[in-house]
Amino acid sequence: MVMEIVCPAGTPAALRAAVKAGAHTIYCGFADETNARNFPGLNFDRTEMRESVAFAHHHGSKVLVAINTFPRAGDEAIWHRAVADAESCGADAVILADAGLLDYAARHHPNLRRHLSVQAAAANADMVNYYADTFGVKRVVLPRVLSVPEIAAINAETEVETEVFVFGGLCVMAEGRCSLSSYATGRSPNMNGVCSPASHVEYHDHNGVLDAQLGGYTIHRAQKGDAAPYPTLCKGCFTAGEKTDYLFEDPVSLNAEQLIPQLQKAGVTALKIEGRQRSRSYVTQVVRNFREAVDALEEGRPLPQGMLARLSEGQAMTTGAYKKTWR
Amino acid sequence: MSQTTVSVPRCPPLLAVPLRAVPLAPLSASLTAFSRRIATSHPGLFRRLGDYANTPFVIDPTDLPLVILLHPGNGKPKITLTRRPVQGAARIAGPLAALLGLVHGGFDGDALFFSRDLVIEGDTSASLALRNAIDDAELDFSEELMNLTGPLAAPVHRALLLLERRTGLCLTRPEEPAW
Numbered sequence: 001m002v003m004e005i006v007c008p009a010g011t012p013a014a015l016r017a018a019v020k021a022g023a024h025t026i027y028c029g030f031a032d033e034t035n036a037r038n039f040p041g042l043n044f045d046r047t048e049m050r051e052s053v054a055f056a057h058h059h060g061s062k063v064l065v066a067i068n069t070f071p072r073a074g075d076e077a078i079w080h081r082a083v084a085d086a087e088s089c090g091a092d093a094v095i096l097a098d099a100g101l102l103d104y105a106a107r108h109h110p111n112l113r114r115h116l117s118v119q120a121a122a123a124n125a126d127m128v129n130y131y132a133d134t135f136g137v138k139r140v141v142l143p144r145v146l147s148v149p150e151i152a153a154i155n156a157e158t159e160v161e162t163e164v165f166v167f168g169g170l171c172v173m174a175e176g177r178c179s180l181s182s183y184a185t186g187r188s189p190n191m192n193g194v195c196s197p198a199s200h201v202e203y204h205d206h207n208g209v210l211d212a213q214l215g216g217y218t219i220h221r222a223q224k225g226d227a228a229p230y231p232t233l234c235k236g237c238f239t240a241g242e243k244t245d246y247l248f249e250d251p252v253s254l255n256a257e258q259l260i261p262q263l264q265k266a267g268v269t270a271l272k273i274e275g276r277q278r279s280r281s282y283v284t285q286v287v288r289n290f291r292e293a294v295d296a297l298e299e300g301r302p303l304p305q306g307m308l309a310r311l312s313e314g315q316a317m318t319t320g321a322y323k324k325t326w327r
Numbered sequence: 328m329s330q331t332t333v334s335v336p337r338c339p340p341l342l343a344v345p346l347r348a349v350p351l352a353p354l355s356a357s358l359t360a361f362s363r364r365i366a367t368s369h370p371g372l373f374r375r376l377g378d379y380a381n382t383p384f385v386i387d388p389t390d391l392p393l394v395i396l397l398h399p400g401n402g403k404p405k406i407t408l409t410r411r412p413v414q415g416a417a418r419i420a421g422p423l424a425a426l427l428g429l430v431h432g433g434f435d436g437d438a439l440f441f442s443r444d445l446v447i448e449g450d451t452s453a454s455l456a457l458r459n460a461i462d463d464a465e466l467d468f469s470e471e472l473m474n475l476t477g478p479l480a481a482p483v484h485r486a487l488l489l490l491e492r493r494t495g496l497c498l499t500r501p502e503e504p505a506w
Contacts (some may be wrong), residue, residue, distance in 0.1 A: 011375075011463035017432075022506030040452045041459030043377050198452040205446050227441050279462045281428075282435040284503050290506060 003260065003294045004270035005288050006064070010042040010277055014150075016278040021058045022291035026056055027064040027095060028194075028276065034082040035066045038193030039133045046085055053090040062092040068117035068274075069193045070098045070176070081102055087112045095141065096120075097176055097320040101269045102135040115233050116140040118165070119176035119190065125157035128275060141162055141272060143175050144254065145321050148262050155267030164263060166256040167286055168274025171195075172234055172249045180233040184215035189263060201231045220251075227251070227316070255317035259305060260293055335434070335444045336495030338390040338423040345390045351408040358395075358406040365438040365471055366402050375460035379453040387417035388423040399448050419457070429458065430466050433497035467500035481506040 009015035017044045018026045029035025033041035044052060065086035071079040079098070083105050086094050094112060096102050097119035105114055114237040116122055116131050118141040126260065131137040139161040142151060146164075155162055173180070181195045182188040189195035202213045208224030212231040219236035222228045228249025229235050237246050256263065260271065273286050294305050332389040351486045366373065373380045376399060386395040396415060407413075419426070430436030436458045439445035447454045469487045473480035492499040 011459060013432075013463045013465050017503070020503055020505045039455055039459070040377065040379065041456035041463075199457045201451040203446070203448055203451065205448060209421045210443070210446070220347075222443070225443070227440070230437075230441055277459075278437055279429075279458075280432045282438065285435075288503075288506070 003264055003268065003296045004163075005287065005290050005294060006270050007271055007283060008088055008168075008271045008276040008278065009052075009283065010037065010039075010049045010275075011280075012044065012052045014276075014278075014280050014283045015063075016055060017283045018287050019056055019061045021201065021284045021287035025092070025270070027060040027066050027272075028052070029066040029068075030082050030085070032078065032082070032085075033067055033072075033191075033193045034079050036068050036117075036193045036195075037066075038069075038244050039192050039277055040198060042277060044071060047091065048087070049091075050089040061094055062117060063090075064093045064095050065089070065091040066095040067101065068097045068119045070096050070119075070190050071101055072191060076100070076104075080108075083109055083112070093138070100159065101134070102131070102137065106135045113138055115163070118143055118171075119175075121174050121176050123174075125154045128154060128158045128160050128162075132158070134262065141165075144171055145174070146268050147258065148322050151263070151268060154268035159271040162267065163270035163272050164256075164268050165254055165274055166260065166263070166290065168253055168273040168278075169230065170249070170252060170318065171255040172320075178234070181214075184217055184219075184233060186215075196230065196232045203231075219284065250316070250318075252316040252318045254320045256319055256322050257290065257293055259319060259322050260303065310312075335422050335423045335428070335439070335442075338388070338496065342494065343391050343423075351393065351410070355406055355408045358408070359404065361471065361475075362397075362404040362406050363470075364475070365375055366467065369464045369466065370402065372460045372464040372466075373399060375463055376456050379416075379450075379456045382450070382453045383415040384419070384457055385413055385418040386426065387418060387420035388426055389420050390422045407439065408447065413451065417447065417451070417453040417457070419447050419454055421445040424494075427468075428497040430461055430468065431448065431497045431500045432465065433501055434461065435483050436462070440478075469499040 004024045006025045006027055009018050009026045009028040015026050015028060029037060029043050031045055056063045066084045067079060079101050087105040087109050093115050095115045095117045097117035114137050116137045120153055121143050122128050122131060122140050123143050128140045129242050141163045144165050153213055176190055185197055185200040187194050196214055200215045204211045210222040210228055211218050212220040214231050220229060234248045235251040275282055296303055380399050380401045384397045386397055393410055394406050394413055398415050400403040421444050423440050425434060429436055473484050476483045487498045
């Protein structure tokens with residue numbers, strides 16, 4: 001069975017581009033704090049979602065709606081409404097992280113398929129099976145901290161489908177629990193849907209030397225000609241004593257394209273591409289690349305060599321935790 | 328970890344140099360009329376700008392001898408060309424090819440940022456909103472121009488395609504074949 005390519009779409013145009021480029025499935029979110037890519041100019045209103053789902057279905061693709069932030073006490077109705085609207089728009093599944101919201105969806109929208117977001121950070125078989133048994137979760141998006149053997153071990157102990165990230169921005173933290181952005185800006189990916197919100201980011205170019213500031217703190221300085229990273233604290237570059245280095249991780253993107261055969265053997269159902277904040281151009285190039293790869297695998301042909309480095313943060317790529325070669 | 332780079336073409340001097348002598352007022356008026364036509368045919372672009380639909384943007388094609396001040400005007404845009412530095416809430420600077428590539432979906436904005444081909448300064452939220460709104464609008468300047476030129480549409484299109492091939496500037500919206 002062909003591995004499913006799950007692609008990002010931040011706008012209706014990006015969704016159409018993903019469908020045309022061969023995406024089996026597209027994930028997207030509403031234009032509010034219910035999804036973890038709540039950036040200016042991005043996401044879908046209800047009408048756009050309904051029309052986009054219809055477009056995808058017409059072309060044989062599925063749409064998953066990410067409602068993967070954690071509801072704020074007293075405002076749960078915003079998240080409940082999002083689940084109801086995803087169902088009425090015809091979504092094939094919702095991607096949820098919060099246990100309370102999963103419980104709500106299971107009780108009030110039992111026919112709406114539920115996936116567990118990477119934001120829930122379910123990183124072992126017991127946790128995966130707990131979400132399946134308790135809330136009827138059919139698929140779990142695994143966090144980007146597991147090696148291929150660890151993923152195989154999880155799949156050996158569960159009937160739940162697993163989905164893993166294969167390309168894009170590399171979150172190196174326990175997702176859904178990272179507070180770095182909150183410390184610097186007061187806003188977080190988990191509650192507000194924004195890691196390093198643009199409203200708190202400033203760039204200053206001094207004769208080719210680019211300073212990136214988050215919440216008033218300089219977190220990275222790119223010398224003239226150096227590639228620039230996203231302005232996230234986890235990939236910030238700091239000086240302590242006489243040493244200047246990246247604190248947690250170099251500014252690189254994940255690219256596990258050449259690991260697809262191993263991921264298939266490990267029992268993975270779906271391959272996820274990160275980047276709802278990216279353009280139609282990115283979506284088209286990455287989706288085509290990965291669709292060619294899974295089709296080649298299915299037909300027993302060698303995997304094509306990708307040309308995706310330019311699209312990567314810092315213009316550099318890593319296989320991340322899948323091969324555990326970090327310092 | 329692997330790395331690679333691809334360069335963005337620079338506007339040929341043959342196109343850029345004459346702009347030093349062109350009077351900017353009539354060109355500004357023409358571009359304003361052109362942008363209002365686009366605003367009429369793509370109202371969703373301004374809806375997607377949201378809070379930034381009235382924010383002044385400085386668009387700086389670094390290989391041209393001019394700077395563009397764009398006032399979205401809540402759907403009634405105004406474009407002013409200037410040869411002097413100008414203030415706006417946000418500044419987006421890069422080679423003309425990069426800026427046109429962003430408009431037509433030929434380039435990815437983040438990739439241009441990573442490679443330092445694109446520089447953004449000032450209100451980052453406003454810049455992001457503009458980039459995302461334009462990407463969703465699926466604009467095609469050549470198509471808009473053809474709509475203006477009536478019976479000359481076909482030769483104008485051919486001329487634009489030739490110019491695109493010769494200069495590397497992304498003057499049309501690339502159409503990807505369906506999978």
